[in-house]
Amino acid sequence: MTLRLPLPPLDDYRHVDQGVFRQRLTLRDIMTPRCSFANALRRETVRQAFSGMPDYYDCLPVIDGDDRASVTAPIVGVVDRHRANVVARVQDEMDDAEPISADLPLIDFVARAAGTRFSLVSDPAADAVVGLVTIHDLARLSARLAIFALLLEVEEKVGEVIARFAGPDEFAWARFLSARREKPNRPSPREDFEKCLRRARDKDGSGSVLLEMGLSQKLSLLYAMRSDILGPRLLIPDKLTDLRNTIAHGRPFAHRGKATKLAVPVHDVPAIVRNVRSLSEALGNKLRSMS
Incomplete structure (x- = not known):
C-alpha cells in the first residue's frame, strides 16, 4: 500500500523557497x-x-x-x-x-x-x-543562486498571469502574437507558439503549452497581451532571458563592453535585476488584485 501525502499548494513552496533565499543568502x-x-x-x-x-x-x-x-x-x-x-x-x-x-x-x-x-x-x-x-563578487555561486531564484519567481508569475488572463482556450492565445513584429531570419512569435502547442498536444507531450514554452516565448506572449491585460506601460526588462541563460548554463559573466549572446556583462547585472524586481512586483500586484 502506497501512502500518498497531500502536496502543499505551489504558493506555499514559493513563500518558503523565497524566504530561505532572502534570509540565508547574505x-x-x-x-x-x-x-x-x-x-x-x-x-x-x-x-x-x-x-x-x-x-x-x-x-x-x-x-x-x-x-x-x-x-x-x-x-x-x-x-x-x-x-x-x-x-x-x-x-x-x-x-x-x-x-x-x-x-x-x-x-x-x-x-x-x-x-x-x-x-x-x-x-x-x-x-x-x-x-x-565588489560587483565582481556577483560571479560567485551564492550570488548567482540568489539571482536565479528571482528569475524563477518571475517566470512562475509570468506563466500564472498568462494562464489566468489569456483565457482557457490556448488556441486563442495565438491572436495576441499575431500583431508582434517579426525579426529578420527568425520564426515569428506565433510560429514559435504553435510549435509549443503541437508539442503539448503530442502523445509524448506534457499536455500543457506553458510547460513547453521557454522563458523567451512566455515573455513574447506576455508582451503581446500587456495592453489588454496589464496596461501598455508594463516593461519587460531587456536581457532578462540572456541573464537567465548565462546563469542556467554556468557561463561566466562578461567583462564591461564585451557582451555576447552567451554572456551578460557583470556591470549590467544590477540594472537587469532591478528591472526584474519591478516586473515581479507588477505581476504580483496584478495577480493579487484579481484573486
Whole structure:
C-alpha cells in the first residue's frame, strides 16, 4: 500500500523557497574576509599604496597605523586610484567609508551594486568591518543562486498571469502574437507558439503549452497581451532571458563592453535585476488584485 501525502499548494513552496533565499543568502556568503584583503596606510602616498597591486584593484581601504596587514586597525576611509593625485598622501585623497551590513540579503546587494568600487561590510553585532564586496563578487555561486531564484519567481508569475488572463482556450492565445513584429531570419512569435502547442498536444507531450514554452516565448506572449491585460506601460526588462541563460548554463559573466549572446556583462547585472524586481512586483500586484 502506497501512502500518498497531500502536496502543499505551489504558493506555499514559493513563500518558503523565497524566504530561505532572502534570509540565508547574505553578504557573508560572498564577501572577502578582512584577513584576506589589502589596505592602504593613511600616511603613505597614493603611488606607494597601489605599488605592486593588480590593475583591477581600483580602490583600497585606508587604515591607521603602520601595519598594512592589520585586521584590527580602524578603517578610516577608502582611496580610489583613478580619482586621486598619486603623489599626494592617502589621507588627503581618501573618501569616507560607509560599510553595509553583512546581514544584507544578497539579492538586495545585487540590485544596488554599481561600478568598480568595493563596499566595506560590517558585522552589526561586533560593530566592526569584517570584509568587503565588489560587483565582481556577483560571479560567485551564492550570488548567482540568489539571482536565479528571482528569475524563477518571475517566470512562475509570468506563466500564472498568462494562464489566468489569456483565457482557457490556448488556441486563442495565438491572436495576441499575431500583431508582434517579426525579426529578420527568425520564426515569428506565433510560429514559435504553435510549435509549443503541437508539442503539448503530442502523445509524448506534457499536455500543457506553458510547460513547453521557454522563458523567451512566455515573455513574447506576455508582451503581446500587456495592453489588454496589464496596461501598455508594463516593461519587460531587456536581457532578462540572456541573464537567465548565462546563469542556467554556468557561463561566466562578461567583462564591461564585451557582451555576447552567451554572456551578460557583470556591470549590467544590477540594472537587469532591478528591472526584474519591478516586473515581479507588477505581476504580483496584478495577480493579487484579481484573486
